[in-house]
Amino acid sequence: MLAGKDFRKIYNLSGGIKAWEKEVAVGPEDVGLHFFSSGTSSEEAIIAGFGLEMGLQDFYTSMQEKVTNESTKSLFGMLADIEILHQKRLIKLYVEITGVDISLEDFAKKIAEPAMEGGLTTEEYLQLYQTDFESEIEVLGLALAIEAQALDLYVRAAQGSKNREGYRKVLLQIAEEERNHIAKLSNYIDQHTDVR
């Protein structure tokens, strides 16, 4: 159908989604989009993104305190630190967009209530992924799933804002960050295939 309508680069994915061996996202089309409703500005989108990163950092930090396995404990610490790096990247983007210089601490005060990255609640993630939090490989799998969910959310939000080019670009920049996070996390998992 598309081929006969002037679409120039059409590809059929052989085997469909069942053949896909990378991360997938879950949930309906509109899950999490309330963070990026039609009245949201670029600045507010970055603040929302920051809140989602902060929520995930809080989650990792709380898990770090709960688990007993020392190596898993330090893995949660590392994942929480990565979220702080993500937050710094978002502040850099905020400064680029607004021209307003702001510290991480002051920026965090803009967040009314941290939510979990990707737009699902902590309970929803836990129900979906049934993770053994003492197992490093399972924790890494969960982290990867959350990043994929985040990428999904930002791209879907960008798709819904085609008439607002500046705003759309900001969402895609944040999505690009998420894609980079996924690549780094995947590399980390590949390099630590002996983790349990």
Add this chain to the structure above:
Amino acid sequence: MKWMQFFTPISLINWEEAYELVQQYPTGDVTFLDVRQPKEYEGGHLPGAKLIPLGNLEGRLAELDKEKPIIIY
């Protein structure tokens, strides 16, 4: 012109080629088009995929960019 579809190439690509293709473009430039039903999409979809069930596709073609790559599943 219906005959055109017979002359417009549609490539079949495997998941690795699709993944590579996505990496070559800035985020958002390659569209994963999910033409399954909403419940199937909900159960799992490629990150950032756009859902247009096959039955609705003809009426929603304007939502897709004709110049950019589209990977259908």
